[in-house]
Amino acid sequence: MEDKTVCIEFTINREKKALQIPSRMSALTVIRDILGLTGTKEGCGVGECGACTIEVDGQAINSCLMFGAQLDGCNVLTVEGLEKEGQLHRIQKAFLDNHAVQCGFCTPGILMSTHALFEENANPDDEEITKAIAGNICRCTGYQQIFASIKDACSTKTGNG
Ligand code: FES
Ligand code: FES
Known part of the structure; x- marks a missing residue:
């Protein structure tokens, strides 16, 4: 079955993004493969290991279990966003x-x-x-x-x- 695409807009690491993505693509794949933010890791891919944890609207989430489409309208933080102006968190x-x-x-x-x-x-x-x-x-x-x-x-x- 052909996967439809969806348009999403969200903020990640304090930057606004607008993307067109396959509707069933995971948030993890959006973050790593489309945005190139490879600090977020893929371990198990099924919600068991926590390597893919990101923060969505202040909550820790396993991004391998979330559709990219669900990021629409959200405020997302990944490990790359912890550092500010060259200073570690x-x-x-x-x-x-x-x-x-x-x-x-x-x-x-x-x-x-x-x-x-x-x-x-x-x-x-x-x-x-x-x-x-x-x-x-x-x-x-x-x-x-x-x-x-x-x-x-x-x-x-x-x-x-
Ligand atoms: S990759 Fe293991 S919980 Fe997501
Ligand atoms: S898995 Fe190697 S430092 Fe935690």
């Missing part, structure tokens, strides 16, 4: 300071889940942090440094954000 800085990145494949998704958490709750407790990143799988770090980074980012004022 405080969450990114905390990940560097705490050596929370090994292969780095999970990192963009975890950064976005953390950013969405902070949008709702600037001072989450341990349980709230655990819940916020429960959908993000890391095969390398054992999560200790990731957790320490998020705790650190709650209190630090360095970096943007």
